[in-house]
Amino acid sequence: MSLLKIENLSATVGGKKVLNGVSLTVNAGEVHAIMGPNGSGKSTLSYVLAGRPGYEITGGSVQFEGRDLAALAPEDRARAGLFLGFQYPVEIPGVNNVYLLKAAMNAKRKAAGEPEVDAYEFLQLVRGKMKLMQMDESFLSRGVNEGFSGGEKKRNEILQMLVLEPKLAVLDETDSGLEIDALKVVARGVNSLRSRERGVLLITHYQRLLDHVVPDQVHVLARGRIARSGDKSLALELEKRGYDWVLEVA
């Protein structure tokens, strides 16, 4: 059984058709990159997978570990192990980062019939992951993304991912706006999550992230469908030639 199986998926946003027959399969242990020009539907795909209100599936199907994703509420998808790293993480003033993280952790554990996480153990876990992400201790007591720089927000997304250990991480342009050192830190975070049980869907504009997180497959999303798929060399080719030739072929 594949981790994620998208078949002929169509979706609208505010009545406008954005996805138009996307098919894609991610197996456990694989990292897939989705590239494509602006407006091709990359972020829409991530929101449809996560179940954002207003993003409606109009055709096709999405299965997550054999379950119909569309039948699950957004929070249930998250608890089942689907994580979305947001392109623009929102600020939630006054809510501690560590508080949100713990609430998320406990929601997941509760759904799995496990007891709440021990406060001390949890803090140790978070501290360990923060170290990996080169984040300062003071971060814990700051408001969620409150006053964070663009780079800090992206690191925070990856930190949450590492703590929650999802089965499938969909990372929406987590690399954009990062300088090279931060990019490496983020890449290290993503790589540390790679395992035989997990899958990653990397949405990116740039090949440079893929130097650090090497994908098993690369797909080009254009005009709401997968226009081309290939291995890592496809990303390099796109870097050289742009997207136009793919569109022409498609």
Added chain:
Amino acid sequence: MSSEPNIDQLLAKSYRHGFVTDIDSDTLPPGLDEDVVRFISRKKKEPAFLTEWRLKAYRHWLTMKEPHWAKLSVNPIDYQAISYFSAPRQNANAPKSLEEVDPKLLATYEKLGVPLHERARLAGVAVDAVFDSVSVATTFKERLAEAGVVFCSFSDAVHDHPALIEKYLGTVVPHTDNFFAGLNSAVFSDGSFVYVPPGVRCPMELSTYFRINAKNTGQFERTLIIAAPGSHVSYLEGCTAPMRDENQLHAAVVELIAEDDAEIKYSTVQNWYPGDENGVGGIYNFVTKRGECRGRNSKIAWTQVETGSAITWKYPSCVLKGENSVGEFYSVATANHYQQADTGTKMIHIGANTRSTIVSKGISAGHGQNSYRGLVKILPSAHGARNFTQCDSLLMGGNCGAHTFPYIETRNPSATVEHEASTSKISEDQLFYCLQRGIEEEDAVNMIVSGFCKTVLKELPMEFAVEAQNLLAVSLEGAVG
């Protein structure tokens, strides 16, 4: 958005304190005249000066008109249809200890989450419980007495400390102040009294729980807190009422006096019955609260979490007379269903270098209407006075309203007055972010609202901050738009 039906359900959460306790009570028939005023005074065995004081207030009240300047729509109140005195009957032989208190009454407090025994002991909180209008039991009297702190019902204070009452009563809120304060002065039946002697730091948080139980009664409590030079006291009041279809009147007066270097922290967690989801019933909360920083370097801080009442009309204020005195006001007010809140503060700067801070967080949901109304007044004598005001409003759903009425009068050019205001909605982005992390919608809204109110909630005494947060959750959970 697609989750809206869900929201309505969540918004319709019912009031958890809406039970009635079946206790024999001594209730005066409805109506108000001089005889009623005399009856109350006689019933409470008050000294002549107080009877006269009440009558003077009553006669003046007859000449006054209900205020209608607030942004509130109020059903006409028939003052002759209200009963002005209701006491649990066994009060004739007032309980001397908790063991003597009617167990049913204690059970009521248990339901309210105020188990006098356990909670008081665990939390180190002294509780004065006012049931309808009569103070039922005051815990920790002895330990407080050792420190020289007087904490008792207002009635006891009238008997045991008449000189203090005569000296201070009505000096901060005179009976001429406003219609409801006038009415209260005439008919108040009980309340709390605190006196902290010079240099004493009150060894524990003081707390009063008010509950309106009997039908057709008004509650008119009177609280007087005096902090002598160099003293410090923190006081908390909590309020609940049963669910009834008619509106009930609550018109309290609170007076605070802080002498040189004294500090009073007054916190309120108000959860009067707000009426049902169609706006039927609920408490009319018309309250006058004022503190006077009489001495140099004195400080008065008001913190309020107002989640209940059909109508809230209250403006806890500070009169900053003493040089370098400080006034603070931290407020969270919610208006859900058809609740209306018109609340804020007045900071009157008289002394030099007086400072005030106002932080107001208004939350509106359903058809709720929430107004912040504040006055910052700097008199010519207040050289170097400073004020900082921050008013934030949070809207949930499309049918509610948030309004801000800041009044600023500055008559001293050396003063600094700052005002910041914001209005926001719980954004879909914030909510979806939390959902995507697996957090339940209700929990997410609670989290976001708590975050919004954080600067106010952190001003509450620790043991009550949690309670306040829970109350907020009950009154608003799931209310998004």
